Amino acid sequence: MINETSRHKGLRKRLVEGLKVKGIRNPSVLEAIGNVPRHLFMDSGFINFAYKDQAFPIGAGQTISQPYTVGFQTQLLDVQKGEKILEVGTGSGYQAAVLVEMGAKVFTIERQKELYTKTHKFLPSIGYKPACFFGDGYKGLPDFAPFDKILVTAGAPLVPPELKMQLKIGGKLVVPVGSDKHQDMCEIVRTGENDFKMKKHGGFVFVPLLKGTVNF
Numbered sequence: 001m002i003n004e005t006s007r008h009k010g011l012r013k014r015l016v017e018g019l020k021v022k023g024i025r026n027p028s029v030l031e032a033i034g035n036v037p038r039h040l041f042m043d044s045g046f047i048n049f050a051y052k053d054q055a056f057p058i059g060a061g062q063t064i065s066q067p068y069t070v071g072f073q074t075q076l077l078d079v080q081k082g083e084k085i086l087e088v089g090t091g092s093g094y095q096a097a098v099l100v101e102m103g104a105k106v107f108t109i110e111r112q113k114e115l116y117t118k119t120h121k122f123l124p125s126i127g128y129k130p131a132c133f134f135g136d137g138y139k140g141l142p143d144f145a146p147f148d149k150i151l152v153t154a155g156a157p158l159v160p161p162e163l164k165m166q167l168k169i170g171g172k173l174v175v176p177v178g179s180d181k182h183q184d185m186c187e188i189v190r191t192g193e194n195d196f197k198m199k200k201h202g203g204f205v206f207v208p209l210l211k212g213t214v215n216f
Helices: 006-021 027-035 044-049 067-077 094-101 113-125
Strands: 056-059 062-064 084-088 105-110 131-134 147-152 167-178 183-192 195-204
Touching: 006 027, 006 067, 027 067, 027 094, 067 094, 067 147, 067 167, 067 183, 067 195, 084 094, 094 105, 094 113, 105 113, 113 131
Parallel strands: 084 105, 084 147, 105 131, 147 167
Antiparallel strands: 056 062, 167 183, 183 195
């Protein structure tokens, strides 16, 4: 049973209106953010801040992304119903839930065992059922490739080459690339077997995309 009140719905509606003002215009993205109960993804100490347009800690040195950032990345990804999407960095599961809400077939990978263990049980309990994996996001999920789209939710020092090669031709990768303190949001389209086109879409700050796995 989802702990959902009319107040939560009202706060989400206000959040969506604020995202429109900031430039998130894709109706499907706005509808998904308007439907996903973000307050359930946050520690109880932050629950009153769930519908503010801010990032908050979720444990293991990670954060739940700012709703504007989720909206921006998802809008840039241009999600279509039925697409096969790899998300690198499950975290709280909020971004995965937004993608599932939009009708995508979602595969999501998390390197922090603590977060993976929590999230892969939590998401189905509130009605979202992506395929969740524990592993190194830099390596992606080659056994399930190719993907229509790939979304990376942590900052990488470079575009992970293995992820590029897991795109189908015509597929798109959205990844923040740069230093620990600043990344450019990069949109990469695979135009041929070994050909890619890249555009940059402004600066962001994400937690770093780290290699390997962490067990707790």
